[in-house]
Amino acid sequence: MSVTPLRPAAASAPPRRITSDTLLQKKLAHRPISAITAYDYPIARLVDEAGIDLVLVGDSLGMVVLGYENTLPVTLEEMLHHTNAVARALRRAFLVADMPYGSYQASLRDAVRNGLRLIKEAGAQAVKIEGGSARAKLVRRLTEAEVPVVGHIGLTPQSVHSMGGYRVQGKSLEAFERLSADAHALEDAGAIAIVLEGIPRELAATITSHCSIPTIGIGAGPECDGQILVFHDLFNLSFSPSAKFSRQYADGAAFFTSALTRYRDDVTAHRFPSDAESYHLPREVQAALEAAHPRARKA
Ligand code: KIV
Numbered sequence: 001m002s003v004t005p006l007r008p009a010a011a012s013a014p015p016r017r018i019t020s021d022t023l024l025q026k027k028l029a030h031r032p033i034s035a036i037t038a039y040d041y042p043i044a045r046l047v048d049e050a051g052i053d054l055v056l057v058g059d060s061l062g063m064v065v066l067g068y069e070n071t072l073p074v075t076l077e078e079m080l081h082h083t084n085a086v087a088r089a090l091r092r093a094f095l096v097a098d099m100p101y102g103s104y105q106a107s108l109r110d111a112v113r114n115g116l117r118l119i120k121e122a123g124a125q126a127v128k129i130e131g132g133s134a135r136a137k138l139v140r141r142l143t144e145a146e147v148p149v150v151g152h153i154g155l156t157p158q159s160v161h162s163m164g165g166y167r168v169q170g171k172s173l174e175a176f177e178r179l180s181a182d183a184h185a186l187e188d189a190g191a192i193a194i195v196l197e198g199i200p201r202e203l204a205a206t207i208t209s210h211c212s213i214p215t216i217g218i219g220a221g222p223e224c225d226g227q228i229l230v231f232h233d234l235f236n237l238s239f240s241p242s243a244k245f246s247r248q249y250a251d252g253a254a255f256f257t258s259a260l261t262r263y264r265d266d267v268t269a270h271r272f273p274s275d276a277e278s279y280h281l282p283r284e285v286q287a288a289l290e291a292a293h294p295r296a297r298k299a
Contacts, residue, residue: 015092018053020126020148020192023094026053026225027214033226035216036234039065039082043231044089052093054216056128056228057083059098059158064232071157074100076114080122087123096150097124101158104129108141115147126192130156132182136189143190151186153179154220155198168219170199176206183207183215195228196220198245219245 026033035054038044039061047055061082062074076099083097097118104111111129118124126148129135139149154169163169170179179199186194193214196204201221208215208223217224232238235252242248266272281289 018092018094020094023054023193023214023226033214033216035226035228037061037064037228037230037232038086038089039231041085041089044086047231048090048093054226054228055086055090055093055095057086057095057097057124058128058230059100060230061098062100064230064238070160072101072160074098076100076103076117079103080117083118083122083124094126095124096126096128097122098128104138108138111138112141112145112147115142115149116145119147126150128152128195130158132179133185136185139186139189139191148192149186149190150193150195150216151183151191152195152197153182153186153199154196157197166198168198168200170203176200176203179203180207180210183211187211187213196224219243 023033033054034052035056036047036052037056037058037060038047039057044055057079059071059074059079061078062068062071065082066074066078068074079097079100083095087095099111099114099118103114115127118127127142128150129138129142130152132151132153135151139151142149155163155166157166160166170176180203183194183196191213193216194207194211196207196215196217198219201223204215204217204220205223208225214225216226216228218228229246230238232252233242233246234249236242236248236250236254237252237256263272280286
């Protein structure tokens with residue numbers, strides 16, 4: 001297999017790495033934070049070179065890359081493996097890794113140990129955990145252990161069974177107030193940012209204006225400090241109907257399918273590989289071969 005660098009190494013100075021402080025400064029300056037998920041080296045490189053601010057190795061990995069039905073089976077080892085690949089690709093973007101289901105719910109001690117592994121072994125700059133006030137103590141413990149935390153409230157996919165499916169959250173007055181309180185609890189506990197997923201625009205706008213840390217929305221309207229989407233949804237690669245909040249920017253499925261069928265047709269019709277795509281013996285070896293074996297003519 002030939003391994004060609006995606007781009008020749010840039011001669012210029014490396015771009016300045018985005019930090020949690022950069023994200024905060026963007027909020028304060030009302031400059032939107034762009035964020036997207038990535039799970040492997042080539043896509044992470046493209047995302048980084050496109051100037052996206054934040055890359056999340058989301059546990060959506062389980063559904064869009066590993067083919068699981070939901071995010072619950074994703075393991076810490078899988079998150080470490082994919083985060084490592086993404087970390088090797090990033091030069092500028094801020095890298096957040098999801099803590100998968102089961103890696104932080106059982107005990108504070110295990111949660112801190114697992115969070116530390118994502119930073120130390122996989123190269124994440126922060127971890128993301130789902131849940132509000134109930135996670136405040138854990139957010140504080142992780143923060144004290146130098147593990148920066150991004151919170152995640154609203155539609156939290158790891159709670160699919162307790163939510164009774166993937167439903168927009170925060171639509172009643174009580175739920176509105178509960179989620180606002182959750183955001184403040186995470187902020188007070190030391191979270192560096194909060195993902196707001198699947199909540200009414202009005203609620204996201206209220207949380208965004210009342211919280212001092214950046215909010216990053218997905219299905220939470222335009223007033224959030226930043227927006228995040230799942231990479232595969234942008235490119236029609238998730239094999240599921242797109243959600244109301246998602247926007248498809250290109251048809252990756254059609255692009256890949258067209259290339260793959262042309263490749264298949266070329267192989268089937270003996271059009272691939274051509275002579276120009278083949279290696280040849282040096283001329284003198286070919287001549288010697290033909291002298292020794294007259295039937296070994298060059299094709
Ligand atoms: O796992 C994920 O991709 C996420 C985003 C949807 C925010 O949590």
